[in-house]
Structure formats: structure tokens, C-alpha cells
Amino acid sequence: MMYPVMLNLENKRIVVVGGGRIATKKILNLVEQKAKIIVVSPTLTEELQSFAQQKKIEWYPRYFVIEDVKGAFLVFAATDNREVNEQVKISCAKDQLVNVIDEPSDSTFYNMAVFERGLLKIAISTEGASPFLAKQIKAELKGFFDDGYEEYLNFLLEARIKIKELVLDEETKRALLLELVNEKYRNNVEDREQFFKGFR
Numbered sequence: 001m002m003y004p005v006m007l008n009l010e011n012k013r014i015v016v017v018g019g020g021r022i023a024t025k026k027i028l029n030l031v032e033q034k035a036k037i038i039v040v041s042p043t044l045t046e047e048l049q050s051f052a053q054q055k056k057i058e059w060y061p062r063y064f065v066i067e068d069v070k071g072a073f074l075v076f077a078a079t080d081n082r083e084v085n086e087q088v089k090i091s092c093a094k095d096q097l098v099n100v101i102d103e104p105s106d107s108t109f110y111n112m113a114v115f116e117r118g119l120l121k122i123a124i125s126t127e128g129a130s131p132f133l134a135k136q137i138k139a140e141l142k143g144f145f146d147d148g149y150e151e152y153l154n155f156l157l158e159a160r161i162k163i164k165e166l167v168l169d170e171e172t173k174r175a176l177l178l179e180l181v182n183e184k185y186r187n188n189v190e191d192r193e194q195f196f197k198g199f200r
């Protein structure tokens, strides 16, 4: 059983063991996170080589050793070798988060199928039952959330900050926050402007 969370990875050390196809997939979703990404692998895919050149990742061009996981917040055991992935898992301390790409029961976290519309992030998990189903549901849900959500979420955040600044009683604050998810604000920019005018 798994518990879903959002992680702030800023300045965190992330160690990826393996530089192949799956490591690349995992790293593509990590490079924008302002984390320190270290890849331990004798080989890198072309994409990862380019990330290394751009200093988006640090590359240790060699086989894994136990000390590599030291101080890592997240660890990916992402080689094509069962014994090596097992070794990575065993090398981790109990409180380190580790994803083992070929053995879900060894993982203390899984990745989810994710898409974003600005600040709106939708993540789907089948807890390992069917990554294909997660992918399919993601494709289906994308159709329900058009690009307009990006601006709508920005509006919601701005309005939320303003409402918090007003120091209102709980009931009024709650009513205003609830008002914001009314469909008219989602669809109509003028209604959003109108909402802000009400503040002045």
C-alpha cells in the first residue's frame, strides 16, 4: 500500500543508478526540480549525455558502489541488472526513498503518470497493477483539462493570496474561496477581473 504526496526536491541529492532508457525517462521528469541529480553508470543515453554537458546532471562514469547512495534523498535503482538493483536497494538506509525499476516490492516510492496544466497537476497510479492503464487514463483525462486551466490556476493563486491578506473571519474567507471555483471564473476572464475589482 502506498501513500501519495508531493515532494519539494530543491537542493536535494538524487542518485540514479543506471543511465539507460528507463533512467532517462525518470530523469526527464526531474531536471526542472532544482535538485542535484547524480547518475552513476558506465554508459549514458544520448539525452543524458546532453544533460551532463549542460550540467543538468552530474555523471559518475563507472559501476555502482555502495557509498554512492550516501546522503541521497531519492534513489533510483535503474539498471537492467537484477543483482545490481538489489544491491542498490540493500545499500540504502531505512529512511531513504528508493525506486527499484524492476521490482516494485523493493520500492519505497513509485512514480505516477502525471500531466500538468500550469499549477494544476494530475497524477494517476495503479500501484503497479497496470502502468499502461495509468497511461491510458492520463490520456483520457487530458481531454477534460484544456490549456485554459493554466491561467485559471494563476488567477486562483493570486486571488487566494489577496484573500488571505484581507484577514477576514473564517466564514467570509471560506465563502470567497469557494466562490472562486464557480464555473464562470474558470471560463471567463472578465469575471476574474470583476472579482478583483470587488476588493477595491
Ligand SMILES: C[C@@]1(CC(=O)O)C2=NC(=C\c3[nH]c(c(CCC(=O)O)c3CC(=O)O)Cc3[nH]c(c(CC(=O)O)c3CCC(=O)O)/C=C3\N/C(=C\2)[C@@H](CCC(=O)O)[C@]3(C)CC(=O)O)/[C@H]1CCC(=O)O
Residues within 6 Å of the ligand: 025, 026, 099, 100, 101, 102, 103, 104, 107, 109, 110, 111, 112, 113, 114, 124, 125, 126, 127, 128, 129, 130, 131, 132, 134, 135, 138
Ligand atoms: C507512471 C509511470 C511513470 C514513469 O516511471 O515514467 C510508471 N510506469 C510507466 C510506464 C510503463 N512502465 C512499464 C510499461 C510497459 C508495460 C508494462 O510492463 O505494463 C509502461 C508503459 C509505457 O512505457 O508505455 C513497465 C514496467 N513498469 C514497472 C515494471 C516493473 C514490474 O511491474 O515488475 C515494469 C515491467 C518491466 C518489464 O518487466 O519489462 C513498474 C512501475 N512503473 C511505474 C510507473 C510504477 C507503477 C505505476 C502505476 O502502476 O501506476 C512502478 C511500480 C514503479 C516505478 O517505476 O515507479 C509510467 C506511466 C505511463 C505514463 O506516464 O505515460
Ligand SMILES: NC(=O)c1ccc[n+]([C@@H]2O[C@H](COP(=O)([O-])OP(=O)(O)OC[C@H]3O[C@@H](n4cnc5c(N)ncnc54)[C@H](O)[C@@H]3O)[C@@H](O)[C@H]2O)c1
Residues within 6 Å of the ligand: 017, 018, 019, 020, 021, 022, 023, 040, 041, 042, 043, 044, 045, 062, 063, 064, 078, 079, 080, 081, 084, 100, 101, 102
Ligand atoms: N519501472 C518502469 O517504469 C519500467 C519500465 C520498463 C522496463 N522496466 C525494467 O527496466 C529494466 C531495463 O531498463 P532499461 O531499459 O533502462 O535498460 P538499458 O539497457 O537501457 O539501461 C541499463 C543501464 O544500466 C547501466 N548499468 C548496468 N550495470 C550497471 C552497474 N553495475 N552500475 C551502474 N549502471 C549500470 C547500463 O550502463 C545502462 O546505462 C528491465 O529490468 C525492465 O524490467 C521498468
